[in-house]
Amino acid sequence: MTPASGDAYLNTRVSLFAERLWPDAELDALVGAGADAITHRLAQKGLALLAPTPEQGGGSLEHRIVAQMLEETRVLIRPLAGGARDFLAFWTARFEMSNVKTLLRSKMSGERAAAALARLAPMGAFGRLDSETLAHAEDAGELLRRLEAGPYAAVVRHARRAFEQSRDPFVLDAALDQGYYEGLVARAQFLETRLGAPLRGLMAALVDRINLVWLLRYRFNYDLPPAQVYYLLIGSRYDLPVTRLRELAQLDSLPAVLDALPAPWRAQLVGARDIPDVFARMEQAGAGQALRVLRGHAPPLARAFAYLILRERDLRALRGVLRGRRLGLAAADIRVAMQRAPETLH
Amino acid sequence: MLRAEPLYRIQLVLLASEAQDAALALARFGAFNPASGGSEALTQAPAVAYREAWLEAEARLAKLLAQCGDAGALALPSDAEAPSLADLEELNAWLKDVWTACRDCHEATARLDEARARLAALEDTLVRLERLDVDLGRLLRPDSLLAVRLGSLPAENMRRLNEALALSGHVLSRFDQSGDQVYAVIAGPRARHDEVRGLLAQAGWHELELPEELRTHPRAARDWLERAHRRVETQSGAQCEALDGLRGRFGPRLHEARQRLALARPLAEAARVGVRGQGGLAALTGWVPKRRLAALRAALDARFHGRCWLELREPGPRDLAAVPSLMRYPAWLAPFVPLVRSYGVPRYGEFDPALPFAIAWLLLFGAMFGDVGHGAVIALVAAGFARRLGRIAWVGVAAGAASMVFGMLYGSVFGYETLIEPLWLSPLHDPIRMLTLAVGFGVGFIVCTLLVNAWNKAAAGRAGEALFDSGGLAGLVLYLGAVGVVASLAGAADPVPQAAWLAAGGLAVVAVFKWTTTHATLGERLLVTAIEILETGIGLFSNTLSFMRVAAFSLNHVALALAVFTLADGLGAAGHWIAVVLGNIVIIGLEGAIVAIQAMRLMYYEGFSRFFNGDGTAFVPLRVVVNGER
Numbered sequence: 001m002t003p004a005s006g007d008a009y010l011n012t013r014v015s016l017f018a019e020r021l022w023p024d025a026e027l028d029a030l031v032g033a034g035a036d037a038i039t040h041r042l043a044q045k046g047l048a049l050l051a052p053t054p055e056q057g058g059g060s061l062e063h064r065i066v067a068q069m070l071e072e073t074r075v076l077i078r079p080l081a082g083g084a085r086d087f088l089a090f091w092t093a094r095f096e097m098s099n100v101k102t103l104l105r106s107k108m109s110g111e112r113a114a115a116a117l118a119r120l121a122p123m124g125a126f127g128r129l130d131s132e133t134l135a136h137a138e139d140a141g142e143l144l145r146r147l148e149a150g151p152y153a154a155v156v157r158h159a160r161r162a163f164e165q166s167r168d169p170f171v172l173d174a175a176l177d178q179g180y181y182e183g184l185v186a187r188a189q190f191l192e193t194r195l196g197a198p199l200r201g202l203m204a205a206l207v208d209r210i211n212l213v214w215l216l217r218y219r220f221n222y223d224l225p226p227a228q229v230y231y232l233l234i235g236s237r238y239d240l241p242v243t244r245l246r247e248l249a250q251l252d253s254l255p256a257v258l259d260a261l262p263a264p265w266r267a268q269l270v271g272a273r274d275i276p277d278v279f280a281r282m283e284q285a286g287a288g289q290a291l292r293v294l295r296g297h298a299p300p301l302a303r304a305f306a307y308l309i310l311r312e313r314d315l316r317a318l319r320g321v322l323r324g325r326r327l328g329l330a331a332a333d334i335r336v337a338m339q340r341a342p343e344t345l346h
Numbered sequence: 347m348l349r350a351e352p353l354y355r356i357q358l359v360l361l362a363s364e365a366q367d368a369a370l371a372l373a374r375f376g377a378f379n380p381a382s383g384g385s386e387a388l389t390q391a392p393a394v395a396y397r398e399a400w401l402e403a404e405a406r407l408a409k410l411l412a413q414c415g416d417a418g419a420l421a422l423p424s425d426a427e428a429p430s431l432a433d434l435e436e437l438n439a440w441l442k443d444v445w446t447a448c449r450d451c452h453e454a455t456a457r458l459d460e461a462r463a464r465l466a467a468l469e470d471t472l473v474r475l476e477r478l479d480v481d482l483g484r485l486l487r488p489d490s491l492l493a494v495r496l497g498s499l500p501a502e503n504m505r506r507l508n509e510a511l512a513l514s515g516h517v518l519s520r521f522d523q524s525g526d527q528v529y530a531v532i533a534g535p536r537a538r539h540d541e542v543r544g545l546l547a548q549a550g551w552h553e554l555e556l557p558e559e560l561r562t563h564p565r566a567a568r569d570w571l572e573r574a575h576r577r578v579e580t581q582s583g584a585q586c587e588a589l590d591g592l593r594g595r596f597g598p599r600l601h602e603a604r605q606r607l608a609l610a611r612p613l614a615e616a617a618r619v620g621v622r623g624q625g626g627l628a629a630l631t632g633w634v635p636k637r638r639l640a641a642l643r644a645a646l647d648a649r650f651h652g653r654c655w656l657e658l659r660e661p662g663p664r665d666l667a668a669v670p671s672l673m674r675y676p677a678w679l680a681p682f683v684p685l686v687r688s689y690g691v692p693r694y695g696e697f698d699p700a701l702p703f704a705i706a707w708l709l710l711f712g713a714m715f716g717d718v719g720h721g722a723v724i725a726l727v728a729a730g731f732a733r734r735l736g737r738i739a740w741v742g743v744a745a746g747a748a749s750m751v752f753g754m755l756y757g758s759v760f761g762y763e764t765l766i767e768p769l770w771l772s773p774l775h776d777p778i779r780m781l782t783l784a785v786g787f788g789v790g791f792i793v794c795t796l797l798v799n800a801w802n803k804a805a806a807g808r809a810g811e812a813l814f815d816s817g818g819l820a821g822l823v824l825y826l827g828a829v830g831v832v833a834s835l836a837g838a839a840d841p842v843p844q845a846a847w848l849a850a851g852g853l854a855v856v857a858v859f860k861w862t863t864t865h866a867t868l869g870e871r872l873l874v875t876a877i878e879i880l881e882t883g884i885g886l887f888s889n890t891l892s893f894m895r896v897a898a899f900s901l902n903h904v905a906l907a908l909a910v911f912t913l914a915d916g917l918g919a920a921g922h923w924i925a926v927v928l929g930n931i932v933i934i935g936l937e938g939a940i941v942a943i944q945a946m947r948l949m950y951y952e953g954f955s956r957f958f959n960g961d962g963t964a965f966v967p968l969r970v971v972v973n974g975e976r
Contacts, residue, residue, distance in 0.1 A: 112398065113398065113401065113402060114394070114398045114401075132401070133405065136401060136402055136405035136406075137405075138406075138442075138445060138446070138449065142449075157500075158500070158502075158503070158550065161500060161550030162547060162548050162549070162550055164550075165546075165547040165550055165551065165552070166544075166547035166548070168547070171544075171547060171548055174548070175548065224544065225513075225514065225541040225542070225544070225545070226513045226514070227510040227511060227512075227513040227514040227516075227541065227542060227545045228510070228542075228544045228545040228548060230509065230510045230513055231506060231507065231510040231545050231548055231549065232548065235506065242509065246509065246512075246513060249513060250513060
């Protein structure tokens with residue numbers, strides 16, 4: 001494909017896919033809808049794969065959501081090459097990193113390889129790891145050394161060293177998350193200079209939100225000292241640069257941190273009660289930003305990225321609805337579950 | 347040769363305790379492709395634990411062999427039996443113990459290497475500190491208000507750690523670097539010492555061991571360092587002896603472990619697609635060539651003496667998509683098979699294009715690159731490199747021979763057109779005839795592909811598509827009629843009024859078929875039918891014209907030779923021959939490669955894409971694997 005026809009393809013594809021996004025009211029209507037109506041609506045939105053059937057378990061719903069995201073990414077990535085392709089492919093690597101965490105936990109708990117393998121999300125053409133070999137590593141240390149010799153060496157190297165020093169699963173998890181997002185930021189940096197504000201805006205909304213939520217969790221849920229909290233955050237050049245993060249990490253209460261944020265953020269977070277509330281508001285703002293990019297005249301890659309962000313958000317909410325209904329929860333509880341949960345790779 | 351061998355679906359039912367021996371017997375038989383499914387009455391999966399134990403044991407053995415070296419070639423006695431699940435689990439547990447010992451040994455060696463590196467760094471530090479004349483005893487005093495740490499960390503973490511430490515009132519200063527490790531000193535208030543502990547672990551900080559002697563004064567540390575060096579060397583020697591001891595102790599049994607795991611592999615592999623069972627029974631399901639059924643019965647009788655039950659059936663229409671394709675080729679055709687496989691594997695029951703591919707590809711290559719001399723060079727070079735290139739070299743030899751045959755027809759030797767009389771004609775002397783013949787060849791080629799496609803569809807039970815679709819017989823009628831009309835209009839043949847009726851009839855049938863198979867609104871059906879008809883017409887037209895490149899390349903070959911001769915004629919005697927030789931090398935290398943690719947392209951796009959789905963599954967028999975082969 002020539003660059004022009006590739007752009008035309010991607011723009012058309014994104015516009016077609018954008019029709020499948022769920023407005024909040026439609027999602028809300030699903031909570032009380034009948035099983036047939038849900039199946040019909042899911043099929044209309046290209047999500048027939050997620051339609052509930054009696055024999056499907058919750059774990060398999062997660063896998064089907066991942067499969068759906070990978071399939072749509074596969075279609076979008078088709079005309080891309082070089083850095084743009086690498087960026088979107090790395091965006092899907094979150095699912096593979098989640099598999100890595102599953103394997104690491106299974107090694108720490110002494111679980112058998114077959115059981116761990118059964119819980120991995122199938123990565124299809126995006127899979128870059130030999131899960132079977134990794135699952136048969138003797139322990140977490142050996143697994144990390146094997147990973148360090150593979151395609152995610154840059155993500156894992158730091159995590160392995162930190163884990164060897166501390167043997168602390170939290171240290172390992174946090175280092176893997178940080179390594180992944182720093183890899184994403186590095187890949188985006190090159191594209192931001194070419195694609196300008198739309199992609200930068202999306203990345204800023206994503207990275208700043210993650211940094212703020214991590215900062216609040218590490219500082220006030222896990223009670224870590226400011227220096228360690230700062231060290232665990234993503235090196236950022238966006239609206240919350242490292243200097244601001246250093247200042248925020250030293251504050252000693254949630255309201256103090258929220259008061260010290262830039263003015264536009266303060267406006268969004270006025271009255272935020274707790275960390276999940278902060279996350280939900282920030283995610284809402286991020287979704288608004290992604291929607292503007294999607295509906296505007298942004299470069300096709302930025303629109304594709306915006307679509308994937310929004311689609312994943314929808315699928316998380318759908319998971320809440322489907323699982324809630326399966327468990328027989330009350331509609332009010334399902335609506336609470338549809339509020340976005342704090343974000344990590346797992 | 348033109349279709350996959352007929353296969354039978356078998357289900358071998360026997361005692362679950364003998365499943366591993368049954369799989370081994372089937373692997374030794376060499377023509378059993380395991381498949382999923384089997385009787386629905388058998389709901390359990392009795393070989394899952396076996397496969398899991400085998401996978402773990404195999405992974406451990408591979409790591410051990412990588413660390414301790416391979417124990418040499420493996421031979422499996424013909425009467426050896428596969429290990430039972432209990433044996434396999436015992437072997438797996440033993441391998442785990444051995445691997446743990448071996449890994450501890452290797453990690454201890456790695457730690458000693460690190461200790462050596464650290465001592466060397468410490469020695470460097472000592473030299474620097476001697477120059478500074480710092481009293482480390484005072485600096486590192488445990489009761490001082492200032493807490494000081496000496497250590498190393500990955501260089502990439504230095505900047506961020508420095509920034510983070512500043513938040514705890516600490517400073518970090520680098521004093522040395524070795525590889526990607528930075529050696530640094532961290533100082534900060536002792537009261538906040540614990541605050542940075544987690545941070546330092548996160549940053550991969552490695553504290554340097556500081557002996558009392560070094561704390562007293564750098565000069566006093568010399569003796570300590572020498573003692574430490576000697577201690578590390580002694581430990582290292584002991585470690586090497588321990589490793590050698592492990593190899594000696596475990597080597598013979600590792601060889602036996604390899605044997606037993608090779609014998610266990612067939613059931614583990616079969617379990618990947620599914621071995622079903624119920625109670626004390628197990629069933630292995632798969633595909634076997636029809637011609638080998640009697641041999642299979644004999645092999646099973648010899649091994650189990652009637653303690654098994656073999657169920658056979660031919661594949662039904664519903665099975666077709668899942669049946670693997672087993673092809674057998676004569677030795678002379680085998681080198682061409684990878685070229686077809688690079689496009690795909692034919693479905694079971696589908697036409698296998700390997701033979702027509704080989705013939706047509708050679709014809710096209712020869713026609714586009716007809717030259718006795720160039721063909722001879724290609725054939726000789728390919729034959730000369732036969733050992734290195736393997737079977738694919740024979741494709742080169744055959745291409746060279748085809749080129750020589752067409753060279754005789756064209757009367758061309760190394761581009762010279764006067765050395766021998768053409769048996770037929772030189773392309774440059776009648777290019778229109780060449781182009782007409784190329785298009786004629788294309789028409790014949792496309793007719794064949796349409797016939798094959800109709801046959802494939804009929805074999806797959808899709809009679810409607812075989813008869814009425816654009817790639818079926820209706821499409822063929824449309825195509826032949828259209829060719830007749832175009833030939834009449836171009837004056838290449840006498841006008842045949844029936845040709846137009848033939849084309850119109852074919853078109854009408856295809857249109858009605860598209861209309862009836864499109865399930866959509868009226869407008870959409872109209873649009874789809876119109877576009878499909880248009881696409882069919884344009885596709886057939888452009889595919890036919892595509893064959894003009896055969897004539898174009900044959901002309902191009904002569905023209906390139908003429909260009910070389912023109913260039914050579916402008917030079918002196920020596921220069922002339924140098925230009926002729928170099929020019930011929932360029933023609934053989936560059937044009938030869940282009941023509942080979944163009945012939946392949948014609949086969950793939952104008953041929954295979956019409957009838958060959960290429961999404962079949964190759965027949966992969968269960969085998970006994972020794973010495974790491976697959």
